[in-house]
Amino acid sequence: MSVQQVAGADGAELEVWIDQDLCTGDGICAQYAPEVFELDIDGLAYVKSADDELLQDKGATTPVPLPLLTDVIDSAKECPGECIHVRRVSDRAEVYGPDVE
Numbered sequence: 001m002s003v004q005q006v007a008g009a010d011g012a013e014l015e016v017w018i019d020q021d022l023c024t025g026d027g028i029c030a031q032y033a034p035e036v037f038e039l040d041i042d043g044l045a046y047v048k049s050a051d052d053e054l055l056q057d058k059g060a061t062t063p064v065p066l067p068l069l070t071d072v073i074d075s076a077k078e079c080p081g082e083c084i085h086v087r088r089v090s091d092r093a094e095v096y097g098p099d100v101e
């Protein structure tokens with residue numbers, strides 16, 4: 001079994017999480033990157049594990065696979081709730097999303 005490659009533009013590993021408190025449930029993220037985001041029956045979006053399992057713990061993160069990086073970044077940019085956060089795994093610094101300084 002091969003290890004899925006995860007990386008950001010500078011080679012850093014990235015992960016993504018959603019703040020469900022702000023999610024409007026419009027589903028844009030799930031359209032852009034259905035491999036990473038999915039709406040649950042509660043109408044809110046959650047990230048999924050590499051095994052396609054919905055991760056519903058508050059602040060749960062999932063790795064961003066390199067081939068999906070653009071789709072995940074676009075989701076964060078277009079998210080009406082401004083609640084998709086992409087951060088570096090190494091130091092948890094947000095690199096795309098509402099908390100980027």
Ligand code: SF4
Pocket residue numbers: 018022023024025026027028029030037044045075078079080081082083084
């Ligand atoms: S794009 Fe943002 S607000 Fe819309 S469903 Fe996804 S996380 Fe929620």
